[in-house]
Amino acid sequence: MVLSMFRINVNDIKKQLKRLGIKNVDVETFEAEEVTILRQDGKTLRIETPQVAILKMPNGTAMLQIIATSGIEEVSQQEITTMSISISEEDIQLVAEQAGVSLEEARKALVEHKGDIAAAILALERKKASSSQ
Numbered sequence: 001m002v003l004s005m006f007r008i009n010v011n012d013i014k015k016q017l018k019r020l021g022i023k024n025v026d027v028e029t030f031e032a033e034e035v036t037i038l039r040q041d042g043k044t045l046r047i048e049t050p051q052v053a054i055l056k057m058p059n060g061t062a063m064l065q066i067i068a069t070s071g072i073e074e075v076s077q078q079e080i081t082t083m084s085i086s087i088s089e090e091d092i093q094l095v096a097e098q099a100g101v102s103l104e105e106a107r108k109a110l111v112e113h114k115g116d117i118a119a120a121i122l123a124l125e126r127k128k129a130s131s132s133q
Contacts, residue, residue: 008053008067017055026056035066046073085115099124 010027017025032052037045053065087110096106098121109120 008051008065010053013053013055013065022057024058027053028056029053044075046075047071048073085111087111087115091115091117095120095124100128 008029010029013027014025017023030052032050033048035047035050035052037047039045047066047068048070050069051067055063055065057063087107091110092103092106095101095110095117096103099106099109101109101124105124106120109124110117113119113123
């Protein structure tokens with residue numbers, strides 16, 4: 001069965017909740033660009049272009065329904081960090097030159113310091129100083 005065939009139907013949701021004795025539920029539906037779920041076990045799930053419904057209950061709680069039309073992908077924490085910040089090749093080159101390290105080490109330091117060039121250089125210099133002692 002193809003998942004894209006499923007559509008969130010607000011009226012059906014309200015009917016089902018009414019049958020369960022839950023009334024006065026506010027339902028908002030929308031198409032999202034992406035939903036990211038950070039699990040307690042450290043794994044991260046990414047769902048691209050899902051349909052989302054937010055059901056706001058009378059007691060103040062909310063329930064989310066997410067329909068993954070294009071599948072669910074497990075991503076690493078480094079991919080999430082890299083996606084959330086923009087690091088240019090020029091920044092990587094600058095950090096590598098200033099700290100005297102490889103491009104890969106410079107990239108990793110920039111990701112760890114969320115793109116902060118000065119913090120990345122200082123951290124790399126501290127690391128080099130402590131390893132030479």
